[in-house]
Amino acid sequence: MMGIWDLFGAGGIGTLLFTFTTLERIIPDQLLFTIKRFFQNLLNFFNRYIEITFEEFPSESYGRNKAYAAIETYLGTNFSHHAESLKANIPQGTRCVALSMDDYEEVFDVYKGVKVSWTRSKSFPRSNVISFNGAQDEERRYYVLSFRRKHRDIIIGSYLSHVLSEGKSIAKRNRQQRLYTNVSGRDDWEDDEKKMWRHVTFEHPATFNTLAMDPNKKKDIMDDLIEFTKSKEYYRQIGKPWKRGYLLYGPPGTGKSTMIAAMANFLNYDIYDLELTAVKDNTHLRKAIVVIEDIDCSNGITRKRRTDNITTDDEEDNLKEAVLAKKAKGDDDSDDEDNKSKVTLSGLLNFMDGLWSASGGERVFVFTTNYVEKLDPALIRRGRMDKHIEMSYCCFEAFKVLANNYLKLESHEKFDKIKGLLEETDISPADIAENLMPKSPEMSPDECLGNVITALHKAKEKAEKNRKAKNLDADKEYNKCAEKRRSKVLRRLNTRMIRRIFS
Ligand SMILES: Nc1ncnc2c1ncn2[C@@H]1O[C@H](COP(=O)(O)OP(=O)(O)OP(=O)(O)O)[C@@H](O)[C@H]1O
Numbered sequence: 001m002m003g004i005w006d007l008f009g010a011g012g013i014g015t016l017l018f019t020f021t022t023l024e025r026i027i028p029d030q031l032l033f034t035i036k037r038f039f040q041n042l043l044n045f046f047n048r049y050i051e052i053t054f055e056e057f058p059s060e061s062y063g064r065n066k067a068y069a070a071i072e073t074y075l076g077t078n079f080s081h082h083a084e085s086l087k088a089n090i091p092q093g094t095r096c097v098a099l100s101m102d103d104y105e106e107v108f109d110v111y112k113g114v115k116v117s118w119t120r121s122k123s124f125p126r127s128n129v130i131s132f133n134g135a136q137d138e139e140r141r142y143y144v145l146s147f148r149r150k151h152r153d154i155i156i157g158s159y160l161s162h163v164l165s166e167g168k169s170i171a172k173r174n175r176q177q178r179l180y181t182n183v184s185g186r187d188d189w190e191d192d193e194k195k196m197w198r199h200v201t202f203e204h205p206a207t208f209n210t211l212a213m214d215p216n217k218k219k220d221i222m223d224d225l226i227e228f229t230k231s232k233e234y235y236r237q238i239g240k241p242w243k244r245g246y247l248l249y250g251p252p253g254t255g256k257s258t259m260i261a262a263m264a265n266f267l268n269y270d271i272y273d274l275e276l277t278a279v280k281d282n283t284h285l286r287k288a289i290v291v292i293e294d295i296d297c298s299n300g301i302t303r304k305r306r307t308d309n310i311t312t313d314d315e316e317d318n319l320k321e322a323v324l325a326k327k328a329k330g331d332d333d334s335d336d337e338d339n340k341s342k343v344t345l346s347g348l349l350n351f352m353d354g355l356w357s358a359s360g361g362e363r364v365f366v367f368t369t370n371y372v373e374k375l376d377p378a379l380i381r382r383g384r385m386d387k388h389i390e391m392s393y394c395c396f397e398a399f400k401v402l403a404n405n406y407l408k409l410e411s412h413e414k415f416d417k418i419k420g421l422l423e424e425t426d427i428s429p430a431d432i433a434e435n436l437m438p439k440s441p442e443m444s445p446d447e448c449l450g451n452v453i454t455a456l457h458k459a460k461e462k463a464e465k466n467r468k469a470k471n472l473d474a475d476k477e478y479n480k481c482a483e484k485r486r487s488k489v490l491r492r493l494n495t496r497m498i499r500r501i502f503s
């Protein structure tokens, strides 16, 4: 009888193929299907492993397979020390060297006690036809995941989603952040959306560690941000866009812009710094935003102040306070017409609540202002600006962070004196930082702290002078208003008396 080797050796492949083709023709379809199933089951019985292939450019879809990219990142990060041969590159838009397994390398992963193997391979398509997914490379790369049949549920049920989500979040962490700003005076925005934004690499060094503020407040903000980033499912369930608004308010130099940089670094988000005065009208607002600095400086966004219209007697007591407040804020009537943005409050609100913010992933809106009381309540109500954060003058805890940042000091004999002065004086962290910074390499930490004490004394004296001057001004203003009111009342009385006399 002819053996199998004789069959192959004697050009038997042709005979075998001919036999199968002939059998396929003469055997009815139903029977053929049963035979095939029998052989498949027989094979499965002996083969205790399952293999899943992830192609880089699957022929049935357009573009690079996202699963392939996530697997590559996951394996490159977690198993680079196991693989014998690796490939390295810096992908566009990232800041780290990305390692990936070389072809035909195999690594083993263990998930919930189950061992799986990953192999990277490549194949060469027989034709030179360029597929419609854009993969022109002759080589087709793919990863093969192999595991025991009995672990099918755990691998398909949860391991695969674990690998994909890990891979995606590693890629997100390695991404180079960008700072986008909108360009003013362009007429061709509609033609090319990309021209609207200019971007630079965002490399601000601020972090929550270096941010000087009350530690409890800082922790509260960090917890809030973490909670937000984890709440995708929650927002979906309650039917709200996945966005959160923060309003940072406080005097100049208290760290509002620094906080934005710290937030962006903490979350690894890009920043869209929207300059409202560069926005021509509301239609452009749908396109992107994260940050609007100094929101009070945009016309139409501030509320109409009522201090000019005080008329009733009850409001007389508030008059002095209102006059003081108005003076402190400066007069917004003097805004330069040319600098006014064409964006209206309702345009901004529509944008914030609108579809654009719901269509993307998570969005954090941050508005900053020096004058929170000038803003229209509709703009900053909870739900739009979910968290209102006051950035206040430097307290002792904040000073300690700055002393550590600038001088690497955790304690010093001058700290007590500084603590006392900080409790009596309002000074911004920016002013403290400026004085803590050594002006020359020879300057000692002791001298820098001396500069801080001098600055605190000066700030205290200045505040005292300002307070006296303000009181004087307010008294004058108050007397003037009271005089006006008295003559008004007298005029009214006279009119009434005259009417009575003639009636
Ligand atoms: N809380 C802070 N923590 C650390 N550094 C700070 C802080 N506040 C101010 N600084 C320092 O002062 C500089 C100015 O601060 P920043 O620009 O953040 O203030 P701001 O509140 O945004 O001021 P403005 O209202 O004028 O925009 C920063 O570059 C930083 O060096």
Ligand SMILES: [Mg+2]
Residues within 6 Å of the ligand: 256, 257, 258, 293, 368
């Ligand atoms: Mg600022």
